[in-house]
Amino acid sequence: MTTLLGILYLAISAVTLVRSSAFQEALHGPVLCEFIPDDAPPSQQEEIRDYLGCGPSSALVPIAGVALITLVPVFAMTYLSVRVLRFRADLFGTVLVIQGALKAKRFDLSTAHVRLDATIGRRIPYLQIVESASASGRLYLRDVHTPLMPPDDLLAIAEAIESGRRPEPFAGQAIQTAMTLRRLATDPLARIIA
DSSP, X not given: OHHHHHHHHHHHHHHHHHHSHHHHHHHHOOGGGGGOOTTSOHHHHHHHHHHHXXXXXSSHHHHHHHHHHXXXXXXXXXXXXXXXXXXXXXXXXXXXXXXXXXXXXXXXXXXXXXXXXXXXXXXXXXXXXXXSSSOEEEEESSOTTSOOOOHHHHHHHHHHHHTSOOOHHHHHHXXXXXXXXXXXXXXXXXXXXX
């Protein structure tokens, strides 16, 4: 919540800056430029404009570029912080709720297509869940430097998977996934290897 308030504060500050008279003055020159006498010869008007700096400010472009370059990492860090701090997974009966950075996804494990897989680089195991073409998610069974999920949680997920019916190509895969989760929960050697 604090991070979202910080983003809102930055957005309000940016809007306030753009609407401020100092910013507008930097875009269009000082207010004195509006009072250049019209009856002066054009060459003198141009000379006065150059002297007062009435032309568009070229310093604004680098300042805006630097501001934009510094805001991109801030927004990226904010998103990653929110994603890490808000991540949560809860199992309610057969429904798994995975809370992400901005929204929660709900999956009914009794009917979803499930399989176990692992990331390529560090071999972190995860449960791949697909309910439809647009609804899919991953539940990581451990993090990079953390042990495997508690055995009770793995058994609860296995029971939720086995409690429903699926069409045959996916039923065998679901049973195999549940058996693997049970083995990870009960076999100490499998827990070490995973």
